[in-house]
Amino acid sequence: MRSPLAPLRIFYLEDNPLIVFHIESMIEDLGHIFAGSASSFAELKMKFDTFQIDGALVDIDLADGRTGPLAAAWLQERGVASIFVTGQTEVAAEHAAVALGTIAKPVPVEVLGEKLELLRKHVKSFG
Amino acid sequence: MLVVTHEALNPSVLSIIAEHLVDQPDWSEMPIIVLLDGAAPHAKIRAELSKTWPRSRQIFFQRPVASLELLSGLQSALLARLRQRDVRDHIEREIELRRELNHRVKNILASVTAIFGMTRRSATSIDGLADDFSGRLMALSVVHSAIFEAGGETVDLADVIGRTCSPYRGNGENLIIAEGPPIQLGRDAGTTLALCFHELATNALKYGALSRPEGRVHLTWSLTSTSDPTLTISWIESGGPPVAKPSKAGYGTRYIRSALQGLLGVPPEIIFHPEGLHCIAAGPFSRLR
Structure with a gap:
């Protein structure tokens, strides 16, 4: 199950702490590094410079509203690729341009592992 | 609302109004006051309008009409219209509530x-899994009730602690001694803290201070009086068996670290002090509202 390649530093934008807790463990089980989390787009903007991020998982509805797509676009401008993790896959589909893909909640660990590998191609340090 | 004379009702006007009426939202039944000339065929006009103009509330006056009579007709039509708007507002509120509920x-x-x-x-047996899972669901359910009874948006920290820790009493005495000022927490912060207290309390019962009759927990909280106050919550165990740092962090420790870091923006201090576990969390209170 663990990724045979170098670990990725994954950030998670999600406002339900229990889901963060669950996904954090899955990320570590997959051999990657949990780089941190934020519960709103505003908090992401505030904290962004303090994190080293290879890629991000982004929920659609956050503590400051339906700001997930905005956050993904904002991260894209800064060279960080996102994957939506959401129960609202139809909303994610409307914003497909700002993310590499979508994972429907609840998240099976195999699907998470597969999708995280998509991020690898977009990590700046890997070219 | 529309006021119209029967002479104005040519086929084109009739059909434009009919279209408008058909396109009305569900709650709407537009009042239309029709002023008929005394010589006009009243019955025929009424029959035709009720057929062509569905979902309208038609009121007929024979001309010449006394101004007082027309005024009272207009007023009652307006009142009916206002009540329809109330219905509309209720429907919109209900749609919003259903979306929020979903x-x-x-x-x-x-x-x-x-x-x-x-x-x-982290389960090692099915019984263990069942007990831990139902305990956590119960904690979630207890805090849900506390929030609901408090009106649904905020909840008092002492109430969350009282309910979450109420199963931990020995001979009617509180083994968890809670002390702090009244503090209103937001719904999500209240839920997260309740689940943290549940983990701390069950851990104390299994391995810590609450596993001995003389063991106690001091659960205290305080707010600084600065412009952006800091909330500090301390869980201090004493009187239990000697504490050793577990070789591997279990659900409780991991959850508390992850949840409090997310909630406060700062990780909590969890100290496996030999005389009892200490868990101290502090962060800006503004994040918990």
Whole structure:
């Protein structure tokens, strides 16, 4: 199950702490590094410079509203690729341009592992 | 509302109004006051209008009409229209509530899924899994009731602690001694803290201070009086068996670290002090409202 390649530093934008807790463990089980989390787009903007991020998982509805797509676009401008993790896959589909893909909640660990590998191609340090 | 004379009702006007009426939202029944000339065929006009103009509230006056009579007709039509707008507002509110309810139900199911996934991850037996899982669901349910009874948006920290820790009493005495000023927490912060207290209390009962009759927990909280106050919550155990740092962090420790870091923006201090576990969390209170 663990990724045979170098670990990725994954950030998670999600406002339900229990889901963060669950996904954090899955990320570590997959051999990657949990780089941190934020519960709103505003908090992401505030904290962004303090994190080293290879890629991000982004929920659609956050503590400051339906700001997930905005956050993904904002991260894209800064060279960080996102994957939506959401129960609202139809909303994610409307914003497909700002993310590499979508994972429907609840998240099976195999699907998470597969999708995280998509991020690898977009990590700046890997070219 | 529309006021119209029967002479104005040519086929084109009739059909434009009919179209408008058909396109009305569900709650709407537009009042239309028709002023008929005394010589006009009243019955025929009434029959035709009720057929061509569905979902309208038609009121007929024979000309010449006394101004007082027309005024009272207009007023009652306006009142009816206002009541329809009230209905519209109720419908909109209900749609909004249903959307919010759906969002919350989904969120709770996602929480339960996460609790189950994480409980399973650290379980060593089916009985252990069942006990831990039902204990966590019960904690979630207890804090939900506290929030609901408090009006649904905020909840008092002491109330959350009282309810979450009420099973931990020995001979009617509180083994968890809670002390602090009244503090209103937001719904989500209240839920997260309740689940943290549940983990701390069950851990204390199994391995810590609450596993001995003389053991106690001092649970205290305080707010600084600065412009952006800091909330500090301390869970201090004493009187239990000697504490050793576990070789591997279990669900409780991991959850408390992750949840309090997310809630306060700062990780809590969890100290496996030989005389009793200490867990101290501090962060800006503004994040918990």
